[in-house]
Every structure is written in structure tokens, then in C-alpha cells.
Amino acid sequence: MSHVTTIDLEIKDLSALKAACERLGYLWLEGQKNYRWYGRYMGNYAMPEGMTVADLGKCEHAISVPGASYEIGVVTRNGKTTLLWDFWSSGGLERIVGKGGCKLKQAYAVEATRRAARRAGYQVTEKRTLLDRFRGAMGMKQVDGIRLTLRRG
Amino acid sequence: MEEIIIEIDDEGAVEVKTKGFKGKGCLTASKWLEEQLGTTLETKRTSEYYAEETKEHVKINRGDGN
Numbered sequence: 001m002s003h004v005t006t007i008d009l010e011i012k013d014l015s016a017l018k019a020a021c022e023r024l025g026y027l028w029l030e031g032q033k034n035y036r037w038y039g040r041y042m043g044n045y046a047m048p049e050g051m052t053v054a055d056l057g058k059c060e061h062a063i064s065v066p067g068a069s070y071e072i073g074v075v076t077r078n079g080k081t082t083l084l085w086d087f088w089s090s091g092g093l094e095r096i097v098g099k100g101g102c103k104l105k106q107a108y109a110v111e112a113t114r115r116a117a118r119r120a121g122y123q124v125t126e127k128r129t130l131l132d133r134f135r136g137a138m139g140m141k142q143v144d145g146i147r148l149t150l151r152r153g
Numbered sequence: 154m155e156e157i158i159i160e161i162d163d164e165g166a167v168e169v170k171t172k173g174f175k176g177k178g179c180l181t182a183s184k185w186l187e188e189q190l191g192t193t194l195e196t197k198r199t200s201e202y203y204a205e206e207t208k209e210h211v212k213i214n215r216g217d218g219n
Binding site: 002003004005006007008009010012013098099100101102103104105106108109110112113116117120122131133143144145146147148149150151152 | 154155156157158159160161162163164165166167168169170171172174179180183185186187189190191192193194195196197198199201202
């Protein structure tokens with residue numbers, strides 16, 4: 001291994017986000033302009049970057065997650081896509097999508113990589129595996145992960 | 154064999170690694186993918202990177218192409 005780069009994931013490819021939803025069994029609601037949430041901002045958590053209270057509940061597309069009563073809103077501003085969602089426990093999203101939407105982030109990263117790699121002429125193999133990761137007070141820990149290997153076709 | 158390896162953990166954190174590239178070529182080999190996925194937070198060069206760099210220096214210093 002000659003270098004390791006850590007990436008702050010951004011949603012840049014909506015088709016990859018749709019594919020990620022399909023991979024997880026979530027339903028992509030093309031053009032749905034509202035997403036279900038508690039309906040009132042309680043002020044106990046910071047707003048997502050660049051968003052105001054007036055933006056909550058509005059979106060360009062939505063994602064429905066089986067087993068959750070709330071939905072995820074997809075909003076694109078100035079080329080940057082943000083997922084808006086209410087993680088309050090009664091809505092059921094965090095229980096299924098994971099803290100910070102980690103399951104959807106993981107699936108998106110896989111699909112975005114696959115698409116970008118295909119466009120660049122690479123063949124991709126995918127494997128579920130254990131990865132060594134630093135987890136704060138627990139130190140190094142083996143966690144579930146996905147490894148994609150890209151080779152020239 | 155040249156490979157680009159992407160590892161995504163259970164928190165959705167992404168690491169991109171390269172394997173088998175010669176010298177500094179490894180840094181540019183995965184740049185296009187890193188840009189597609191987001192913003193680079195940190196790049197660490199491994200011992201393999203420095204080993205390849207040293208080999209290149211030796212070749213240049215000898216100047217005989219061997």
C-alpha cells in the first residue's frame with residue numbers, strides 16, 4: 001500500500017444515491033416536494049449547514065424507509081446535496097438507517113465508486129469484510145465494512 | 154498489479170488506498186476517484202511509497218538506466 005487517503009463523503013451523484021436506496025430496500029420518491037418529520041423544530045440540535053428552519057420538511061426528492069414513519073428529504077443547493085431527516089426516535093429512521101445515516105452513507109459510497117470506476121474503465125470487485133478502525137476510548141476495533149478493489153479492465 | 158482499494162466502514166467513513174503504483178504515480182492514480190467521492194481530509198504516505206521513491210532516486214543518480 002503506497003498511500004491512504006481519508007475522504008469526507010459528499011453526495012455528488014444522485015443516480016448513485018437512488019441505487020444506494022435500491023440496495024437497501026428503501027423507496028426513492030422522485031419529485032416528492034415534502035418529507036414526513038415531526039413538523040416543528042425544537043431547537044435542541046444544530047441545523048444542517050446552509051439550512052434554515054423554513055427549509056425543514058421541504059425537498060426535491062424524498063426517500064421512504066420501510067419500518068419508519070418519517071422520511072428523508074433530498075435537497076440540492078449550489079451543487080451540494082444534503083439529506084434532511086428527523087432522527088427523533090419515534091420517527092424510526094435512526095434505528096433503521098443508523099446514527100448519522102451511516103448505512104445510507106455506506107451504500108452511497110459503494111454505488112458512487114462503482115459508477116465512477118466504470119466510467120473510468122476499471123473493473124470492480126466488492127467484498128464484505130472486517131476493517132481495523134480507531135473507535136475512541138475502545139481503541140482499535142474490527143468493524144464491519146465493504147472493500148472495493150478497482151483494476152484496469 | 155496496480156489496484157485502487159476503497160474501504161467503507163460501518164459508520165460510512167471512506168478510505169482510498171493504492172497498491173502497486175510506481176513512485177509518486179500512486180498519488181495521482183486515485184485523485185479522480187477521491188474528487189468524485191468528496192473532499193480529502195488527510196493523505197498518509199506509507200513505507201511502500203518511500204521505498205519506491207528511493208528506488209527512483211537511485212536510478213536517476215546512476216544515470217545508466219539499470
